[in-house]
Amino acid sequence: MALLTPQDLEGLTKQLECNNNTIKKATGMDIADICKQIYGTTLDGEKVGIVPITSGNGIITNFSSSLLTITEYFGLDGAVTEHPDVTGYYEAVSSDADIILMADDHIFIAHNMKNGKIATNHVCTGVVYAEIASRYKYADSKDILVIGLGRVGYAGAQHLVKRDFDVYAYDPDRETMEKARKELGIIPYDPEEEHKFSMVLEATPNPNTISEGMVAERCLVSTPGIPCGLPEDIGERNEIDLVMEPLMIGVASMLYAVM
Numbered sequence: 001m002a003l004l005t006p007q008d009l010e011g012l013t014k015q016l017e018c019n020n021n022t023i024k025k026a027t028g029m030d031i032a033d034i035c036k037q038i039y040g041t042t043l044d045g046e047k048v049g050i051v052p053i054t055s056g057n058g059i060i061t062n063f064s065s066s067l068l069t070i071t072e073y074f075g076l077d078g079a080v081t082e083h084p085d086v087t088g089y090y091e092a093v094s095s096d097a098d099i100i101l102m103a104d105d106h107i108f109i110a111h112n113m114k115n116g117k118i119a120t121n122h123v124c125t126g127v128v129y130a131e132i133a134s135r136y137k138y139a140d141s142k143d144i145l146v147i148g149l150g151r152v153g154y155a156g157a158q159h160l161v162k163r164d165f166d167v168y169a170y171d172p173d174r175e176t177m178e179k180a181r182k183e184l185g186i187i188p189y190d191p192e193e194e195h196k197f198s199m200v201l202e203a204t205p206n207p208n209t210i211s212e213g214m215v216a217e218r219c220l221v222s223t224p225g226i227p228c229g230l231p232e233d234i235g236e237r238n239e240i241d242l243v244m245e246p247l248m249i250g251v252a253s254m255l256y257a258v259m
């Protein structure tokens with residue numbers, strides 16, 4: 001799994017404001033509204049303990065401070081623990097944190113100590129980016145394309161199937177495609193066919209995964225994928241709303257998911 005770099009997290013608040021404006025323009029709702037719709041929950045100044053974790057590739061210099069920025073942006077009372085790992089976890093629990101945020105190289109969780117709810121970043125990211133795509137005001141049908149059916153994309157496709165969209169999906173991994181076809185009932189998308197979509201969810205770790213033949217003249221591309229899968233020239237030629245940032249929208253989804 002591709003790990004975040006400190007460079008990915010630079011200018012996070014500006015990226016969030018920019019994306020929130022795009023989301024409001026394209027869906028009529030902001031990120032908080034969308035999270036409330038998905039989970040039926042609200043945030044109310046909860047105390048959030050952010051615990052740096054040193055395992056694997058170790059601490060990402062601005063990861064915890066980015067989480068602090070995000071919790072404060074959504075009106076929560078965030079704090080990064082003085083120590084990492086078990087000592088940090090003990091510190092957060094002892095300070096009566098309502099929610100714990102911590103990530104190793106494989107799983108990034110939000111755990112609500114009060115109601116026991118736990119959520120992962122990859123599922124919450126897939127769900128929220130799928131929901132954003134599905135609420136496009138200028139959608140020309142209920143057809144929606146999901147590119148990449150990994151941990152994030154599969155969760156997004158599952159959410160869209162539950163919301164009764166006609167979910168087309170493409171992933172070069174044949175086993176993944178077969179699993180999604182059987183378990184979710186997605187419609188395998190053939191990149192050779194001329195079927196243009198006005199709503200696209202892209203969740204791959206590769207660039208240029210979106211081709212001209214996939215996107216309608218007016219389209220919302222909702223992509224957590226790093227790097228961006230939309231080639232610049234396509235973005236300039238078509239009227240495309242692009243929602244893309246490396247962390248904040250997925251973390252917002254985690255926070256609402258555990259309330």
Ligand SMILES: NC(=O)C1=CN([C@@H]2O[C@H](COP(=O)(O)OP(=O)(O)OC[C@H]3O[C@@H](n4cnc5c(N)ncnc54)[C@H](O)[C@@H]3O)[C@@H](O)[C@H]2O)C=CC1
Pocket residue numbers: 001002003121122125147148149150151152153170171172173176203204205206209223224225226227245246247248249250251
């Ligand atoms: N912005 C955010 O908040 C977050 C971003 N991410 C990013 O989302 C991306 C996906 O993450 P995961 O699902 O965990 O990765 P993953 O490795 O589990 O899944 C990626 C999937 O994309 C597929 N794929 C690769 N190239 C493709 C192509 N050209 N067309 C269609 N499918 C293709 C792979 O076969 C694989 O199934 C990564 O770049 C990750 O860094 C992950 C979590 C949060």
Ligand SMILES: NCCC[C@@H](N)C(=O)NCCCC[C@H](N)C(=O)O
Pocket residue numbers: 001002003004051052053054055058059060061063064103104105106108121246247250
């Ligand atoms: N966009 C969210 C997806 C995050 C995930 N791709 C990742 O980089 N995970 C590694 C996080 C490691 C954090 C580190 N252990 C720390 O605590 O600083």
